[in-house]
Amino acid sequence: MYSRLYKTIVSAPPLLWVGLFLLLPYALMFAHSFWMVRDGFLVHEWNLQNYHKLLTNPLYVGVLLRTMRIAASVTLCSLLLGYPLAYYLSFHSGPRKELLYQLVIVPLWVSYLVRGYAWKTILGSDGVLNGFLQYLHLTREPVGFLLYSPFAVVLMLTHIYTPFVFLPIYAALEHIPRPLVEASHDLGAGQRATFLRVILPLSMPGLLAGATFAFVLSLGDFLAPLLVGGPSGTMIANIVQSLFGAAYDWPLGAAVSVCILLITVSLLFLTERLEKRWSFK
């Protein structure tokens, strides 16, 4: 129905644009990771020394492991908050469902910075939470460990990614045919058995998608550590950022980025496979 000309006109501009401004930049990142800096200048000599440095330097490996721990904690906390919320909305919220749904997804798209900044004002040593604790006479001195710690990073990122985790889980729960749930009840399964043997397995693809988003986006976050993390909350993306900034070693920074990218892409690939296998259709 559509002529060849039509197809060319609609597909050529986005293909060229995406090739030039997306594929080429990502490819440049990849290429940089095999180059090096000598005497403050970028040298286009292909080598593996960046990757060697990265894998043998205990600092980088340590920060990477800490980053993965933080990302895993964020994922777990977001799931613990997001799943019950999605379950409640899908099965128990009654007529308020639509309103509540909007209440969850609206913050999802609203300013990362505003939400992060809110935590900074709450957790600081002269912040709102410390003021509140002293007001209640629970503590006399400001509690210092709240801000500038991995804990603060996990808290802030959990706050940001809970709606991200909620969304695919809710979608998966909504797609479960209700007769299946009713059949389970009719056949004598209680609430718990129905949840564990019908609802949970059927919502697995959504759960996986949500967990992947939370993990992947936390893994590459550099703003939360700067905002509330302090030195002990430094994450791998902060290393990249300093390598591209003050330390001026773009190739090494690119190599670390490529590692983040590889972890991200392989996780996405893996979970997509699993989701496909677990979705019933």
Added chain:
Amino acid sequence: MSGRTARAPLLTAYAALVFAFVYLPIVVLIVYSFNRDGVGGFPPSHLTLAWYRQLFADAAIWDAVVNSLIVAAGSVALSLTLGLLAALALDRAAFPGKALFRRLVLLPLILPGIITGLSLLMFAVFAGMQLSLLTVFLGHGTALISVATTELFAGLQKMDRAQEEASLDLGATPWQTFWRVTLPNLKLSLIAAGLLIFTLSMDEIAVTFFLIGRDNTLPLEIWGRLRRGITPEINAISALIFAVSVGLIVIWYRVRTRSIGAEAPDLLERP
């Protein structure tokens, strides 16, 4: 069978707690924007509008707002144009590398911002471009093609193809059909996608961080000030950003529901 809406007090209470967790920080932020004595301490006392007055007199903030508006408007135009073409291509054309293209377009939505930001920084340096609002616009516009493509593709899938066929059968050229049938049918989807892209561009910080030149966008201006210590003036601007973003997102959601329906796949569902 009434198991579906059976009462579950524990679960309800838990859900209420999660809502509190999501909204309480924002409420605190807004309350303290009216607090005379700064962003900390409890309880807030001496409510005042002084911080808002200071904010409205702050020229640097409003310059940054104008910069953000320019970048956001440009990004909407760029990403909607290319996103529309990409959606049409994915819907109607077969070309080599289609599956790869589809994934590539979506990458900026799924990848951490630092990867996309730094890649574009390297590209800018490689191409000999000065960092400026133009590079920020290129970054936002390109990254947000992902959102435009997904939303408009959903709109196209919902469209009645027969109208276009009728138009062509009745002698309209493909060009006329595009302007008089395809585009009007996609009007709501375009508005919805535009609103979302505008909001995301206004709020973007991770990619912008690496592409910014001398002129700051609003989030970067705020970021710069955070280093110099925090004041309720930042609470005031944050409260305004929150209010405007929520307004835009609610309108986006309403328009989207009308155009592609509540059953439409969510942006974060994989295509």
